Amino acid sequence: MGKLxxxxxxxxxxxxxxxxxxxxxxxxxxxxxxxxTAKLEPAxxxxxxxxxxxxxxxxxxxxxxxxxxxRIRIIVQLVVVAALVTIVSEIxxxxxxxxxxxLSVYVGLIITNCILMGRLExxxxxxxxxxxxxxxxxxxxxxxxxxxxxxxFRELLGSGTLLGFNILNYAPLQELGYMNNGxxxxxxxxxxxxxxxxxxxxxxxxxxxxx
Amino acid sequence: MNTNSNSYTIIYASVIVVIVAFxxxxxxxxxxxxxxxxxxxxAKKQILSALNVxxxxxxxxxxxxxxxxxMLMDAxxxxxxNTGAFATAYEKEVKENNRYHVFIAEVDGDxxxxxxVYGTGLWGGIWGYVALDDDKNTVFGTYFSHAGExxxxxxxxATANFQDEFVxxxxxxxxxxxxxxxxxxxxxxxxxxxxxxSGGTIxxxxxxxxxxxxxxxxxxxxxxETVED
Numbered sequence: 378m379g380k381l382x383x384x385x386x387x388x389x390x391x392x393x394x395x396x397x398x399x400x401x402x403x404x405x406x407x408x409x410x411x412x413x414t415a416k417l418e419p420a421x422x423x424x425x426x427x428x429x430x431x432x433x434x435x436x437x438x439x440x441x442x443x444x445x446x447x448r449i450r451i452i453v454q455l456v457v458v459a460a461l462v463t464i465v466s467e468i469x470x471x472x473x474x475x476x477x478x479x480l481s482v483y484v485g486l487i488i489t490n491c492i493l494m495g496r497l498e499x500x501x502x503x504x505x506x507x508x509x510x511x512x513x514x515x516x517x518x519x520x521x522x523x524x525x526x527x528x529x530f531r532e533l534l535g536s537g538t539l540l541g542f543n544i545l546n547y548a549p550l551q552e553l554g555y556m557n558n559g560x561x562x563x564x565x566x567x568x569x570x571x572x573x574x575x576x577x578x579x580x581x582x583x584x585x586x587x588x
Numbered sequence: 589m590n591t592n593s594n595s596y597t598i599i600y601a602s603v604i605v606v607i608v609a610f611x612x613x614x615x616x617x618x619x620x621x622x623x624x625x626x627x628x629x630x631a632k633k634q635i636l637s638a639l640n641v642x643x644x645x646x647x648x649x650x651x652x653x654x655x656x657x658x659m660l661m662d663a664x665x666x667x668x669x670n671t672g673a674f675a676t677a678y679e680k681e682v683k684e685n686n687r688y689h690v691f692i693a694e695v696d697g698d699x700x701x702x703x704x705v706y707g708t709g710l711w712g713g714i715w716g717y718v719a720l721d722d723d724k725n726t727v728f729g730t731y732f733s734h735a736g737e738x739x740x741x742x743x744x745x746a747t748a749n750f751q752d753e754f755v756x757x758x759x760x761x762x763x764x765x766x767x768x769x770x771x772x773x774x775x776x777x778x779x780x781x782x783x784x785x786s787g788g789t790i791x792x793x794x795x796x797x798x799x800x801x802x803x804x805x806x807x808x809x810x811x812x813e814t815v816e817d
Contacts, residue, residue: 415740446597453604460608464615471619474626536740559787562740 381507390511393519400523401575402585405491410524410571411564413483417540420528422476423483424521430465431493432513434458438501439509445502454497455488462488492520527570535561631676638702638717638731639693640755642748655702657692665808678704688805693719700728703806707798710790711736714745714798720759724810727767730754732795742791753782763811765803769796 399405406427413423437457438445445453466484469477477484487493496516501509532538537545537557545555560566579585590596632651636644644650658670663686670689675681678689691702699722706715712735719728730751737743744750758779759767770776772786784792803810 413739415738419739444591444600446591446600448592449597449601452601456604456608460612463612467615467619467623470626471622474623474630478630532740562738562787 386508386511389508390515393512393515394522395519396582396585398519398523398578399492399495399516400520400571401578403495405495406520407568407571409483409486409490410527411567412486414524414528414531414567415535415562417525417528417532419483420524421521423486424517424524426465426484427487427490427492427520428514428517430458430461430487431496431517432510434461434493435496435501435509435513436506437461438497439504439506442502450502451494451498454494458493458497459488492516523571523574526574527567530570531561531566534558535566627676628674631674634731634733635691635693635702635717637751638719638729639695639700640729654695655691655693659690659692660687661690661806661809662687663808665806665812667809679706682805690806690809691717695728698722703803705798705802707794707801709734709737709745709794710742710788711738714791714794716795716798718754718759718799718803720810725758725760727754727757727759734791737791738788740787741785742788742794744785744788745791745795750785757782759803760807760810763807765800765807767799767803769793769799 393399396402400407400410409423409427413419434454434457438454441453462484466477469484496512500512504512529539532540533544535558537543545557591600629647632647632655633644635655636642636647636650639654641650641654658674659667660670660681661667667690675689681687681689689704693700693702700719701722701724702717702719704715704717706713708714714732714734714737716730716732718730720726721728732745732751734743734746737745754767757767759765761780766780768781769784769792770781771789771792772784775781775783784796
């Protein structure tokens with residue numbers, strides 16, 4: 378077991394959560410960060426789905442990495458991802474119908490998520506299945522973390538709710554002049570919030586700043 | 589082995605495609621029955637929701653308790669029992685057989701009529717059910733859902749807040765469908781107009797068009813005095 382959780386493996390898992398976050402440092406997966414973060418719930422579901430799919434497609438590609446012909450490797454990766462996403466979505470439809478309704482179009486968005494292809498190409502093609510699995514989970518959670526932070530602010534300030542529960546929509550507060558900011562629900566605000574997170578992270582970690 | 593030769597690449601691609609195709613076909617065929625059942629249960633849940641029966645545990649039992657008859661209406665407004673399976677392909681039934689689904693329910697001894705409606709929003713399909721009192725005019729409850737409207741904006745049509753606004757409104761005015769959704773904050777005639785969603789104008793317009801188009805088909809039935817069996 379010691380080898381399974383060696384120092385390197387721990388780093389593989391933990392750097393995507395912070396110093397090498399796929400969204401704030403590598404700036405991947407921004408498109409879906411805009412699309413699903415107006416409410417907290419779809420953001421959480423999307424984050425978890427991406428985590429699962431990244432982890433398993435990483436494992437599959439890592440297992441067959443030595444047999445993949447170099448010239449069609451991207452296509453092979455895409456086939457694996459698309460097949461996995463389709464299977465997961467079929468299983469959800471059969472056993473967790475409510476969740477699949479929730480996910481609706483986002484299932485398709487998972488296939489196009491740049492983080493997936495990025496990890497397959499950059500990590501799974503050159504590392505063993507276990508490391509690839511950890512890398513997939515780490516990157517998925519790193520992505521989910523940013524999504525949840527963005528969705529938290531957008532739902533709280535835009536709708537005055539969290540996970541659908543009323544937080545700020547009370548008459549005394551509104552009499553003081555507080556209003557929900559409808560702009561928060563528009564996609565551009567997701568970019569602004571992501572930018573604020575990137576700003577915060579880079580100001581705390583000088584090594585991330587470009588010259 | 590040379591994994592870069594042409595023949596290896598072609599064989600590899602073919603094998604992968606065949607494996608994936610079999611896998612997907614297998615998954616799809618083994619799960620189809622279960623998925624179909626889920627779609628049916630979901631439709632029943634939506635119909636119950638239009639009757640303001642929400643958060644049900646045992647959908648089949650509750651459905652049987654409230655919804656008494658699954659009917660089809662022909663172009664002249666005559667109803668006949670739906671002898672086929674519980675169908676959710678309402679649009680297909682209209683196009684192929686020119687028949688329209690009507691569900692008849694009983695809530696606390698009163699008859700309610702439920703009409704399926706469908707249309708398009710901003711990003712994709714929207715659909716729902718409208719339940720009317722036995723005067724075939726007053727809205728008893730509604731249910732709307734969508735394939736992928738913007739969360740927080742258009743997607744608000746799927747919330748009870750929006751759906752409850754329809755309760756008590758009237759459908760027909762001088763024999764025409766007058767129930768409609770107007771721009772947020774612009775309600776002039778509270779009998780027929782429902783406040784739209786701020787920031788979700790295109791989806792609100794979609795709901796408006798959907799109500800107009802679909803309920804229009806039932807006009808003959810709605811204006812008819814008696815219900816024949």
